Amino acid sequence: xxxxxxxxxxxxxxxxxxxxxxxxxxxxxxxxxxxxxxxxxxxxxxxxxxxxxxxxxxxxxxxxxxxxxxxxxxxxxxxxxxxxxxxxxxxxxxxxxxxxxxxxxxxxxxxxxxxxxxxxxxxxxxxxxxxxxxxxxxxxxxxxxxxxxxxxxxxxxxxxxxxxxxxxxxxxxxxxxxxxxxxxxxxxxxxxxxxxxxxxxxxxxxxxxxxxxxxxxxxxxxxxxxxxxxxxxxxxxxxxxxxxxxxxxxxxxxxxxxxxxxxxxxxxxxxxxxxxxxxxxxxxxxxxxxxxxxxxxxxxxxxxxxxxxxxxxxxxxxxxxxxxxxxxxxxxxxxxxxxxxxxxxxxxxxxxxxxxxxxxxxxxxxxxxxxxxxxxxxxxxxxxxxxxxxxxxxxxxxxxxxxxxxxxxxxxxxxxxxxxxxxxxxxxxxxxxxxxxxxxxxxxxxxxxxxxxxxxxxxxxxxxxxxxxxxxxxxxxxxxxxxxxxxxxxxxxxxxxxxxxxxxxxxxxxxxxxxxxxxxxxxxxxxxxxxxxxxxxxxxxxx
Numbered sequence: 001x002x003x004x005x006x007x008x009x010x011x012x013x014x015x016x017x018x019x020x021x022x023x024x025x026x027x028x029x030x031x032x033x034x035x036x037x038x039x040x041x042x043x044x045x046x047x048x049x050x051x052x053x054x055x056x057x058x059x060x061x062x063x064x065x066x067x068x069x070x071x072x073x074x075x076x077x078x079x080x081x082x083x084x085x086x087x088x089x090x091x092x093x094x095x096x097x098x099x100x101x102x103x104x105x106x107x108x109x110x111x112x113x114x115x116x117x118x119x120x121x122x123x124x125x126x127x128x129x130x131x132x133x134x135x136x137x138x139x140x141x142x143x144x145x146x147x148x149x150x151x152x153x154x155x156x157x158x159x160x161x162x163x164x165x166x167x168x169x170x171x172x173x174x175x176x177x178x179x180x181x182x183x184x185x186x187x188x189x190x191x192x193x194x195x196x197x198x199x200x201x202x203x204x205x206x207x208x209x210x211x212x213x214x215x216x217x218x219x220x221x222x223x224x225x226x227x228x229x230x231x232x233x234x235x236x237x238x239x240x241x242x243x244x245x246x247x248x249x250x251x252x253x254x255x256x257x258x259x260x261x262x263x264x265x266x267x268x269x270x271x272x273x274x275x276x277x278x279x280x281x282x283x284x285x286x287x288x289x290x291x292x293x294x295x296x297x298x299x300x301x302x303x304x305x306x307x308x309x310x311x312x313x314x315x316x317x318x319x320x321x322x323x324x325x326x327x328x329x330x331x332x333x334x335x336x337x338x339x340x341x342x343x344x345x346x347x348x349x350x351x352x353x354x355x356x357x358x359x360x361x362x363x364x365x366x367x368x369x370x371x372x373x374x375x376x377x378x379x380x381x382x383x384x385x386x387x388x389x390x391x392x393x394x395x396x397x398x399x400x401x402x403x404x405x406x407x408x409x410x411x412x413x414x415x416x417x418x419x420x421x422x423x424x425x426x427x428x429x430x431x432x433x434x435x436x437x438x439x440x441x442x443x444x445x446x447x448x449x450x451x452x453x454x455x456x457x458x459x460x461x462x463x464x465x466x467x468x469x470x471x472x473x474x475x476x477x478x479x480x481x482x483x484x485x486x487x488x489x490x491x492x493x494x495x496x497x498x499x500x501x502x503x504x505x506x507x508x509x510x511x512x513x514x515x516x517x518x519x520x521x522x523x524x525x526x527x528x529x530x531x532x533x534x535x536x537x538x539x540x541x542x543x
Contacts, residue, residue, distance in 0.1 A: 015154055022150025025143045033140025036091040043091075043131035046118040051077035051127075053113045054085070058102045061095045066430070069102045070095035073109050077117055079124040086117070090130040092137055145201050152197055172327070173255040173351035182251040182264075186346035192241050195234045203227035222420055240343055244268065247346040249316070249337065253361065255351035256335070259322035261365030262352060266314040266339055274341035278308040281340070282318045283500070284325055284352070287332035298492045299333075300324050301500045303523050304372070308341065319369035326353045376528045384517070384525070386532065393461025394536045396529060398517040400455045406496065406519070407451040414444045447494065451519065458516045460536040465506060467516060482537050484509055488530040493518055502526040504533070 054074040061068045074087045089105070109115065109129070120126035174180040206223035248267045256262030262282060283301040300321070308314055316337065325333045335352040339345065378386075383402045389395035401407055421437045423429075450471075459466040465485060467478045486507040493503035493515075502520045505513045516533075520526040 018150045018153030020150070021146045021153065025146030025148075025150055028143035029140065029147060032092075032143060033137070036137055036140060037133075039091040040131065040133055040137075043118055043120075043128060046120055046128075046131065048116045049077050049079065049119045049127070051075045051115060051117040051129075053109050053111055053115065055111050056106045056109045058099065058106050059095070066097070068095040068097055069099050071102050071105050073106070073129065075109075075115070075117060075129065077119065077127060079119060082124070084119075084125055084127065086125070086127040088126075088128045090128060090134055092134065092139070096139065141204055144204065148197060148201050152194075171353075173353060176351070179251075179255065179351045182254045184249045184251070184348045184350065186247040186249070186348055188237075188241055188247070188346050191347075192234070192237050195230070195237055199227065199230035199234045202230055222423070240345070244344050244346075247339070249348045249350070251350070253357065255327075255353045255355065256318075256320060257357035257362065258320050258324050258326050258352060258354045260320060260357035260362035262316070262318045262320060262335075262337075262350060263361070263365070264316045266316055266346075268312050268314070273311075274308040274344070276342065277305040278314055278339055278341045278344075279303060279305050280314075280316060280318075281338045282320075282350075283336050283338070285334055285336055286325070287334065298495050298500050301492055301523065314339070317365065317368065319365035320352060324352070327351055372524065373527045373531055376524050378525055378528065379522075382525065384520070384529065386529070389459045389461075391459055391466075393459050393463075394532070396458040396460065396517070396533065398456045398458070400453050401451065403451065403501070403519055403521060406501075406521075407448070410444065410448050410451065410496075414441070414448050417441050417444060454518070456517055458533070460533050462536075462538045465533075465537060467506075467514065478514070480506065480508070480514075482539065485537060485539060487539060488516075488533045488537075490520075490523065490526040490530050504530050506533075 052075060054076055056071075056073040059070050059072045061070065071089045072087060073089050074085065076083055076085045078084070115129070117127045117129050118131045178184045203224065206227045245268070249264055250267060251262075251264040253261055253263045266278075266280075281301060281303045284299040286297045286299055288295050288297055302318055304318070306314055325331075327333060327335055335350050336347055337350050338347045383399055385395070385397040385399075387395055387397075417437070418441055421434065421441050424434050424437060454469070454471045456470070457468045462482060464482055465480045467480070469476050486509045489505050489507060490502045491505055492500045494501045499521075500523075501518070502523050503515050504517045504520070504526055506516055507513050517529070520529070
C-alpha cells in the first residue's frame, strides 16, 4: 500500500530517512561481513605456525540490554627467532549472546596447550587461531536488512505519488498522473514484490537468529516458521498475479465525491469467469501512527457483488455518504477499492474529495444505494432472527457464534499465540517480550470469548426499544423510550485483515450510542436490519 511515512512527511524527508538506513547498512555490512570474508580468503595462504596458549576465558559484557559474551584466548608464537603474542581467535570481533558455544571453544584451548595458529607473512604480528568460515560470520548478513529497507524505501519514496509535493493552484487529484488521467493500475504487482522482499528479509534475519541463539533461546524457532508462512504466501500471490495479469481501473468520476459517487470500469488482464461474481469493496481508511508503528483503521466501507461471467470489464459504482472523510495524506486518510473473486484480488488507491459533483450522478448513486437496501433479501440461513415478539413489536435476535468460521479461526490463532507465550515463559525469554505478547493474548482472548458466548435480543416497538444482552448466563436489560431514540445506524466494528464486520448502533437524542448487535459480516444485511428497526420504531432512519 502506498502511504506517507509520517503525517506531513515530504518525499525529501522520506528519502533522507531511508538514506540513513542504506548508509548504515552498507557500513555495517563491510565491517561485519565483507571485511571478515576477505580476511578468511586471504588467510587461506597464511602458513601454519606452532603456538602455545597462555590464557583462555569467556569474557562477559553487561549493559542495559543484557549480557553478551566473547572468546578471549592469548597465545604466543615465534617467527624468525622473535616471539609474538596475539589474542585473535577468528576474524569476527565483538561479543554476542550464547555462553555455551564460547565456553566450548575455551575448553578446547586450555592454558599451556600446544596448537597451531596462522600468521600473515606480510605482518608477523597479525595471526589467527581459526581461519575458516565460522557460523558466527552469518551475523554479518543481518545488516543487509538495513540495506534492503534503505534501498527499497528510496525507490518507494521516489515513486509513490502520495509523497509528491502538491502543486500550488492544482487540485490534489490532478497532481497525481494516474488520478488526473483517470487510469489507475492495480498495486498487486508492487505488493507481490514487496511481499517477496519482506519474506526474504524476515527469513534471512529469522534463520540467522535461530541458528545463533538456539542454544540459549529454543523458542526463537517460531520466527523461522513464520518466515516459511511468508514464503508460501509470496508464492501463492505470485501465481495469482501471473494467472490474471494486470488490472486497470478507469475512472468516470475524477475524483469520486463525498456525498456523491465513485464510478468507473475495471479492466481485467484477460477474459475471466467468476461463477459467484466479483466482490467489490470501497473503504475509507485512516493510517494511525504511534512511535515507529502504523496501523490501519477502517472508517467506512461498502461492498457489492457484481456479475463477472466471462467478461473483461466490470462496472464500478458506489455511493459515498456526505459525512465521510476525504482523501488527506497529511492526516493519514486514504480511499481504497478492492476487487476479489475466486483466486483473484486487486486493489487501487482512489481519489475521493469533498467536491461538487454533477447532481444527476450523485442522485443516481444515492437512489441506487437506497434501492439496494430496500430490495435486499436476507439469506434464509442467516443466524440473525427477525420475528414478531410475544411482548409486542418486532424481535431481533443476535445469537452467539453467528460467525462460526471466524470464531474457530480466531480460537485456533489464540491457542497458537498462547502457546508462543507459554514457550517464552518456559524458556525464560526477555520479560519485555513476555509482557507484550501476553497483553496481545488477552485482547485476542476477549474477542474470542465474545464471539463464542455473547448474544443480544432487541425488541423494537412504537413505544420503546428493549435491549437484553447475555453472556454465559449473565443478563442485563435496558429499556429506551422511542422519544429518546434519534435513529439506528451501522458502523464498522471488528476488522480481520481487509474484511470488516459491522455493528448496529442505537443513537440517542442529545448524544450517546448503544451497540445492539455486533460482528455482522454482510453490510447489506446490517443496513437492512438498521432500516427495519427504524421502520418498526416509526422514526426516520438517520442514514
